[in-house]
Amino acid sequence: MSSELWSNIYVLLLAGFLGFEVIRRVSPLLHTPLMSLTNALDAIAVVGAIVIVGEGHTKLATFLGTFAIISATSNVVGGFLITDRMLRMFKSSPRGGGKK
Amino acid sequence: MEGTGTDVFIEFAYVIAVSLFILSLRWLSSPTTARRGVLAGEVGMLIAILATLLNHQIVTYHWIFVGLVVGALIGIPLGLVQMTAVPQRTALSHAFGAFAVTLIGTAEYYLRAPDISAFVMSALAIEVILGSLTFTASLMAAGKLQEVLPQRPITYEGQNKVNLSILGSAILIALIMVAHPGATWLFPLLILIPLAFGVLLIIPIGGADMPTVISLLNSYAGLSAAAMGFVVKSKLLIVAGALDGSSGFILSMIMSKAMNRSFTNVLFGAFGQVQESAAKTEEVGTVRSATPEEAAAIIEAAATVMVVPGYGMAVAQAQHKVREFYDALTKKGIDVKFAIHPVAGRMPGHMNVLLAEADVPYDRLIEMEDANSEFPQVDVALVIGANDVTNPAARHDKNSPIYGMPILEVEKARTVMVIKRGMSPGFAGIENELYYLDKTLMIFGDAKAVVGSLVRELSGGQGH
Numbered sequence: 001m002s003s004e005l006w007s008n009i010y011v012l013l014l015a016g017f018l019g020f021e022v023i024r025r026v027s028p029l030l031h032t033p034l035m036s037l038t039n040a041l042d043a044i045a046v047v048g049a050i051v052i053v054g055e056g057h058t059k060l061a062t063f064l065g066t067f068a069i070i071s072a073t074s075n076v077v078g079g080f081l082i083t084d085r086m087l088r089m090f091k092s093s094p095r096g097g098g099k100k
Numbered sequence: 101m102e103g104t105g106t107d108v109f110i111e112f113a114y115v116i117a118v119s120l121f122i123l124s125l126r127w128l129s130s131p132t133t134a135r136r137g138v139l140a141g142e143v144g145m146l147i148a149i150l151a152t153l154l155n156h157q158i159v160t161y162h163w164i165f166v167g168l169v170v171g172a173l174i175g176i177p178l179g180l181v182q183m184t185a186v187p188q189r190t191a192l193s194h195a196f197g198a199f200a201v202t203l204i205g206t207a208e209y210y211l212r213a214p215d216i217s218a219f220v221m222s223a224l225a226i227e228v229i230l231g232s233l234t235f236t237a238s239l240m241a242a243g244k245l246q247e248v249l250p251q252r253p254i255t256y257e258g259q260n261k262v263n264l265s266i267l268g269s270a271i272l273i274a275l276i277m278v279a280h281p282g283a284t285w286l287f288p289l290l291i292l293i294p295l296a297f298g299v300l301l302i303i304p305i306g307g308a309d310m311p312t313v314i315s316l317l318n319s320y321a322g323l324s325a326a327a328m329g330f331v332v333k334s335k336l337l338i339v340a341g342a343l344d345g346s347s348g349f350i351l352s353m354i355m356s357k358a359m360n361r362s363f364t365n366v367l368f369g370a371f372g373q374v375q376e377s378a379a380k381t382e383e384v385g386t387v388r389s390a391t392p393e394e395a396a397a398i399i400e401a402a403a404t405v406m407v408v409p410g411y412g413m414a415v416a417q418a419q420h421k422v423r424e425f426y427d428a429l430t431k432k433g434i435d436v437k438f439a440i441h442p443v444a445g446r447m448p449g450h451m452n453v454l455l456a457e458a459d460v461p462y463d464r465l466i467e468m469e470d471a472n473s474e475f476p477q478v479d480v481a482l483v484i485g486a487n488d489v490t491n492p493a494a495r496h497d498k499n500s501p502i503y504g505m506p507i508l509e510v511e512k513a514r515t516v517m518v519i520k521r522g523m524s525p526g527f528a529g530i531e532n533e534l535y536y537l538d539k540t541l542m543i544f545g546d547a548k549a550v551v552g553s554l555v556r557e558l559s560g561g562q563g564h
Binding site for chain 2: 004005008011012015016018019020022023024025026027028029030031032033034035036037038039040041042043044045046047048049050051052053054055056057058060061062064065066067068069070071072073074075076077078079080081082083084085086087088089090091092093094
């Protein structure tokens, strides 16, 4: 239990640093899609809601959990959809002009 | 934990999902690989959800499927909104994410109380405090962006003290609950107080501060999800939350730097303080105005044109006309580029998305530093609906409220043209001395209409 706690803290720390390094490289051109994509990924919270609802322990938990699944799923579907729509619009010059 | 084969399989699926999430962000670094990134994210998400459904603790699937189906049905229209509505859609999705996390936190608390360790209770408190304040704050931000709420910042005496003491009381209750996790009657306060705080936090925010605020809320939503990861002991959630949290954090840093605000200033919500312009510009000089016909004649003679778009272009929905303008000039062999200030518009990257929507090639969109090194060689700088990000006072007038803010140095171009509705100042209430320079021509009118007539002149008037 306590060792799991510590390993989770390490995970948080490493993921934070990794995120910082990876996201720093994202071109400012794509900052809007970046935000909608991370938002969709963040909706992985749906996994927690699924377990709570599926266990079916209390009516309250099922009720709250179902609404959590609804709003998280809408973020997953809507987030990926709009990110892809945005990225499809980014085209480079027809002459195939490379990077600046 | 070390249980059955299914458990091992589920954990393995989560590891794959996490790797795909990281690759997804990695591939987003360049427009050429970005769509692959979205695909990686989608596959990762699908794997994670399907694997979770195998969890043997799940005994009933009824409400799970109701939730998934209804959520997908709501998500589809949210994914199909117009590009001009992307800032408010983004704010809304931060609200949804935070809402989900808060609901899960509440359910977890009432399922477990009073049998909760101090550490889990701390994580739970962070989860629901950040979650509920992000929920109302994001709804407020979305309301302001959609213009159903007044966009004008509302400030009053001692606002920061009020806000900080409200937040303080929530933290105090959190501490009491960490000591006494069984105090179930306190738990609703842990949600209600941050809900109120979220509203108060956004009241003093004006439109121009939105890029910073949206990024900050993005970061909060991520952190609350990471905290939830500690409560439900899910490394998958911790990683996804940390990635989202650091993404929002980086964006808020970039935005606050581009507005010359310290990061602590932003963190404590002390934005939107519209300072009175200390020295009202006395020497209001003369303004030279031009008709679109006159402007088109000058543009036609140029070799290089730099367009500087701002929020005004988005409001006027002028991006498609701007693209026609780009086409007309390119056809004449004139080199056209677009200088993008990091905080132009209402969210990070707003201008890039609008111009990409209008089919302007992304390699024509250049960042502030590159643009500034090019301005001295530019024949015509055309400012469309941008104001404060072009004000030279930011560089030399120590009394100016925007002093120190990095700007696009359009005044270095040979000729500056500004398309503007009238002479009203920008969000900070500051006169823009750019408009009074000898080399500046003002073209008054609606951005879409003016660019439209420029296009007509440029493509019609072969006789020139």
